[in-house]
Amino acid sequence: MLRGATEYAPSTFEERGAAVAFTTPLLSQTRVRRGERSKLEVLIPSLSQGAGIYVVAWKAVPEMVTMTMHDRYLHELIVNEESCSPHEIRRATLKAARRGLAGPQAAQAARRALDEDEEQGTLTHYLLILAILKAVGLESPDMLKAGIGTEEGQRLTRQLMTRAAGSLRLDATVLYARLAEIADVASPVGLAQSPRPGRLLRCLSDLKIFKKGMEDWAEAVPSDTSPVALFCAEVAQHTIGIGETVVRDFQRRIEAIGPLMRDWDNEMLRIRDHATRLAWLLDGWSHITGAWDVAQSEDSHQQAATINDLFRILPLLPRQESSRDLIGDAKRVSSSSQRRSVRALEDWRTGAMDLEAIRRIEALKARSP
Amino acid sequence: MTEPPEKAGIPGLPPALETKLLDIPDEKFAEVVRLLERVRDHPDVRQTFATIRPRLIQTRPDRRPTLKRVLCMPFEDVLESPGGRGKVEQPLGRIERRTIEPVWRLVAERADQAAFEQLDHQVRETAPGNRNALLNIGRVLWPMAAGILHAAAAENGSLRGDAPLRRQVEEIAGLLDIGLIVEALKSDLSPKPVPALEEEHTDAIERAAQAAARQAPDTVYGLLRIAAARLATPADLLTVLPDLDLGRAKRDLPAILSRLGGLVVGHLEERIARPDGAGDAPPIPPEEAVVLAEQLLASVTATGAAMERRSDPAYRGRLDAVKRAVGAMVSGSVLKTAATGILSAVPAPPLAGPPVVDEPAQIAAEDHARALRRSAGLAEALGLQQPVDDTLKAMGNGLIEQAQALLDAYPRLMAHPDDADAAETNLYYVLRLLEMVAGPGKAESLRLAIMASTAGRYDD
Known part of the structure; x- marks a missing residue:
């Protein structure tokens, strides 16, 4: 069932797998992917300081690890998902949390996150309607005055959208469907003109704070853990660099809404690719930035333990995504800092539930669902 | 006078605002403290400081240094905490806060006035947080103050026949004798509380004890008290103490172990005497009760193991009583209330x-x-x-x-x-x-x- 740890050098995001916010300490932020013949696999980082991973068949996980009720529920939801991308995993995770399986605070946070997703979707859709009307020279102060939520506003919008569709030589229903499709893809990121960034852009901002935090910590607390903190900062910076390039091109293509409508299939393919790539790129980071935020109130020993815990689950970029061999670098950092303090994952050996560790993970879920 | 002159007409904060100071963000709190420091001698402002002292202890904003504060540095770890038992964890073997004023008065009155004024001037020029500058002032102030306090404690009647006060003045004098050694040890045992006694901490304690013993063997006990007070589990020190090389105080080890053991047991008795929910006090929440029980039990076990060599039945009986009280607390706060709390x-x-x-x-x-x-x-x-x-x-x-x-x-x-x-x-x-x-x-x-x-x- 559990063979020795294997070398971990994924080429693609899909091979790297998507991080799952399990609450069982040993499984927290482990990655799930479709392996051979599309069978689900869990990639559990080695307990011996990052020297490889264990690849475990999805079905075998509950027999191998004493899982929380939340994780057993989530495990079944993920099995029922067709794909295994960050989007599907997030949907399943929020569903499990919303049910209350990760505690009342996490349930409240999940409800808030789902509401925000909905609001962000509506806002993005609205901004896209304004953008398309502007692009064809049909800005209407009356529509804005009435508000898109009112009956009068909706009547005016329908009228203007029909005219806009005519200008673009499209059927109005096609134009509506296309805007809905863009909104669906764009709302997790957010449009350039959006007053509120999408959750992926917020995650990118948090990552910048995290990167600075790691650099400052390494300087302020010289120790065995300093090289680990600096490596975390480097990986964060590398991710930020790629992420910013993706976001720029993504937003530029949507802003040019006229050309987008004219070359719909090609442009939408690129936009969709960018959104997917950004989601994979930032997958697993919100847990890390949230954990570091929580650690701000702790002493330097606890912070060192947190950094080492985070190093174990750091979302290293797969080979195809980066010219730099981050996986090789991680191994070097790991082998040069042997005496690092890490939190013991006793439940692995004893089979007993570590309620305090679970509570810490659930508290994080309540902050960053 | 060495403190800033009292400014007439400066009102203290109304009680409602004083309480509010306990809730504002840390940075704002530090800012208000810095402003209040400028008029700290005003009676109302003193009252405000008394109210906010628990938060001062918690957040430790860089306060404006004063000569009185520099004097207290070597014994601040064993100064009693404000608010009384139950509000703030009391340090091990504490020195009463009421001791500060008579000690300060004795030093201010009997010190060489020119030297004293010079030190006061230096403190006023020192920026908050400049620890090296404060240590340089302490280097001169502490031995001078120690001499004055030793003499005062030895005099008949100078401390008005107040035996506990006199004992504490002697304790303070002993710590001032080794002020620089204490301060170096505090740096090695930081941040406080040290969660677990590691090898590097034990080495630092041993080095400090040997340095103190070279100066005067009878100061080692006081130094170890400071070390214990900086640990999350003071009893941990008892566990390693028999294996420490105390240098010239080697022969005093059994006596030191006994005194420190007594202090730790007394501290445990005091901690468990509080939170049983008896009388009008609100019952201790279950989670708090279990955390406290774990800490106390670890201390009882460590103390018991360390004192085993002495096979003193009095200690054993007292430790057993602490353990029984811990059991009663868990029973009362966690078990008996479970049906109400959970079902x-x-x-x-x-x-x-x-x-x-x-x-x-x-x-x-x-x-x-x-x-x-x-x-x-x-x-x-x-x-x-x-x-x-x-x-x-x-x-x-x-x-x-x-x-x-x-x-x-x-x-x-x-x-x-x-x-x-x-x-x-x-x-x-x-x-x-x-x-x-x-x-x-x-x-x-x-x-x-x-x-x-x-x-x-x-x-x-």
Whole structure:
């Protein structure tokens, strides 16, 4: 069932797998992917300081690890998902949390996150309607005055959208469907003109704070853990660099809404690719930035333990995504800092539930669902 | 006078504002403290400082240095905390805060005035947080003050026949004698409290003890008191003490061990005397009770092991009494209240109308359930194995019964999606409680039963 740890050098995001916010300490932020013949696999980082991973068949996980009720529920939801991308995993995770399986605070946070997703979707859709009307020279102060939520506003919008569709030589229903499709893809990121960034852009901002935090910590607390903190900062910076390039091109293509409508299939393919790539790129980071935020109130020993815990689950970029061999670098950092303090994952050996560790993970879920 | 002159007409903060100072963000708090420091001699402002002292201890903003504060540096770790027992953790072997004023007066009156004024001037020029500058001032001030206090303690009547005060003045003088050694040790044992005594800490304590012994062997006990006061579990020091090389104080080791042991046991007795919820005091919350019980039990065990060599029946009896009191606290705060704390949080199925989801009650019940589960780790040592097992079993059975009632009522609530949502959430909340008290094995069958009852409602 559990063979020795294997070398971990994924080429693609899909091979790297998507991080799952399990609450069982040993499984927290482990990655799930479709392996051979599309069978689900869990990639559990080695307990011996990052020297490889264990690849475990999805079905075998509950027999191998004493899982929380939340994780057993989530495990079944993920099995029922067709794909295994960050989007599907997030949907399943929020569903499990919303049910209350990760505690009342996490349930409240999940409800808030789902509401925000909905609001962000509506806002993005609205901004896209304004953008398309502007692009064809049909800005209407009356529509804005009435508000898109009112009956009068909706009547005016329908009228203007029909005219806009005519200008673009499209059927109005096609134009509506296309805007809905863009909104669906764009709302997790957010449009350039959006007053509120999408959750992926917020995650990118948090990552910048995290990167600075790691650099400052390494300087302020010289120790065995300093090289680990600096490596975390480097990986964060590398991710930020790629992420910013993706976001720029993504937003530029949507802003040019006229050309987008004219070359719909090609442009939408690129936009969709960018959104997917950004989601994979930032997958697993919100847990890390949230954990570091929580650690701000702790002493330097606890912070060192947190950094080492985070190093174990750091979302290293797969080979195809980066010219730099981050996986090789991680191994070097790991082998040069042997005496690092890490939190013991006793439940692995004893089979007993570590309620305090679970509570810490659930508290994080309540902050960053 | 060495302190800033009192400025007339500066009002203190109204009580409501004083209380508000306990809630404002740390940076704002530090800013207000810096402003208040400028008029700190005003009686109202002193009162304000007394009110906010617990937060000052907690946040330790860089306060404007004063000569009095520099004088207190070597013994600040053993100064009593304000607020009395129960509000703030009292340090080991504390020195009463009332001692500061007479000590300060003695030093201010008897010191060489020119030297004293010079030091005061230097302090005023020192920026908050410039520790090196303060140590340089201490290097001159502490030996001078120590000499004055030793002499005063030896005089007849100079401390007005107040024996406890006189004893404490002598203790302070002893610590001032080795002020620089104490300060170096404090740096090595930082930040306070040191969670676990590591080898590097033990080495630092040994080095400091040898340095103090070279100066005067009888100062070593005071130094070790400071070391113990900086540890999260002071009893840890007793465990390593027999193996430390105390240099010239080597021969005093048995006496030091005995005194320090007595101090630690007394401290344990004092800590357990507080939180039993007796009288008008509110009962200690279950989680707090278990954390305290773990700390005390670890200290009792470490102290017992360290004092074993002395086979002193008095210590053994006192430690056993502490252990019994810890057991009584766990029993009273965690076990006896479990039914109210855990089972009462589960809502009964509604006879009519929508189900109620009470999340604050669930949060409190989960805290209690975690405390109960955690108390199982202490049960054997506290002689509570049977009561803990019985309580866990009773809670498990009670939760299963309650879950069954909710499951039975579920079908009639399915017609309305909101009601079904609330009923489902209540079921999963009971599942969590059951998982905590009875473990995932027992909870799994309930989970499967819930999944079977709610099947088809996944696609929300």
